Amino acid sequence: MTRTSIIGGNWKMNLTLTLAERLAQELRNRLGSHRGGQLVVFPPFVFIDAVRRRLRDSAVEVGGQDLHPLPKGAYTSGVSAEMLASLGCTRVLVGHSERRAWFGDSDARVAEKLKAALSSGLKPVLCIGETLEQRQSGATESVLRRQLETALGAHGAAALSDLVVAYEPVWAIGTGVTATPEQAQATHAFVRSEFARHFGAAFAEALRIQYGGSVTADNAAALLSCPDIDGALVGGASLDANGFTTIARAGARRS
Numbered sequence: 001m002t003r004t005s006i007i008g009g010n011w012k013m014n015l016t017l018t019l020a021e022r023l024a025q026e027l028r029n030r031l032g033s034h035r036g037g038q039l040v041v042f043p044p045f046v047f048i049d050a051v052r053r054r055l056r057d058s059a060v061e062v063g064g065q066d067l068h069p070l071p072k073g074a075y076t077s078g079v080s081a082e083m084l085a086s087l088g089c090t091r092v093l094v095g096h097s098e099r100r101a102w103f104g105d106s107d108a109r110v111a112e113k114l115k116a117a118l119s120s121g122l123k124p125v126l127c128i129g130e131t132l133e134q135r136q137s138g139a140t141e142s143v144l145r146r147q148l149e150t151a152l153g154a155h156g157a158a159a160l161s162d163l164v165v166a167y168e169p170v171w172a173i174g175t176g177v178t179a180t181p182e183q184a185q186a187t188h189a190f191v192r193s194e195f196a197r198h199f200g201a202a203f204a205e206a207l208r209i210q211y212g213g214s215v216t217a218d219n220a221a222a223l224l225s226c227p228d229i230d231g232a233l234v235g236g237a238s239l240d241a242n243g244f245t246t247i248a249r250a251g252a253r254r255s
């Protein structure tokens with residue numbers, strides 16, 4: 001089956017308001033009427049509104065990098081799913097490895113956040129990935145299985161129909177060391193087989209799995225030509241409009 005590609009730009013904790021607005025405008029100019037694949041950028045919370053205004057009615061969606069698991073209340077600095085939706089966000093990252101490493105998001109917390117996203121109507125991008133140590137000790141599959149099973153919990157296939165999974169090996173994020181297309185393809189095939197086991201073959205066939213970890217304009221096409229790699233989640237290279245445009249076009253060629 002053909003899965004529509006999805007390319008994400010995770011801006012992380014970068015830029016200033018002026019620079020974020022400029023990048024959004026550049027993306028609008030280059031990709032505003034992009035066809036053949038979905039595009040979404042994840043700016044820091046404080047820039048979402050400004051970025052969204054510049055990308056309104058364009059092909060580039062806007063999402064949040066994280067969300068609080070609860071809808072509202074005395075949770076200083078928390079940002080709820082409803083707040084993101086009210087800014088025009090359509091998607092949200094859940095369980096990014098930097099959230100897990102820097103902010104202590106456990107598998108259980110990731111599961112709560114996924115549930116909050118699903119019940120608010122935000123489409124989640126569930127991020128999973130192993131560390132270098134885990135890969136070297138042969139634990140990749142068991143780590144990914146645990147991350148998936150805890151996050152997906154008791155959700156049925158119907159609730160997960162808008163789910164996107166981002167496979168992001170921690171050792172490849174921001175390091176300049178990309179998984180080879182062969183390594184990424186093999187792991188994506190494993191992730192898809194896990195979904196087939198839990199939710200059936202049709203669900204697994206339709207699921208989109210992004211690769212993330214040092215994706216650049218130079219290596220995107222090779223990664224995206226693998227049968228089980230349906231998109232990319234791009235950090236550093238998404239801060240450059242030209243680079244992100246090249247990656248978006250590689251995604252479109254796959255669609």
Ligand code: PGA
Pocket residue numbers: 010168172173174175176212213214215233234235236237
């Ligand atoms: P990177 O980040 O492209 O800078 O490696 C990817 C990510 O963390 O989503």
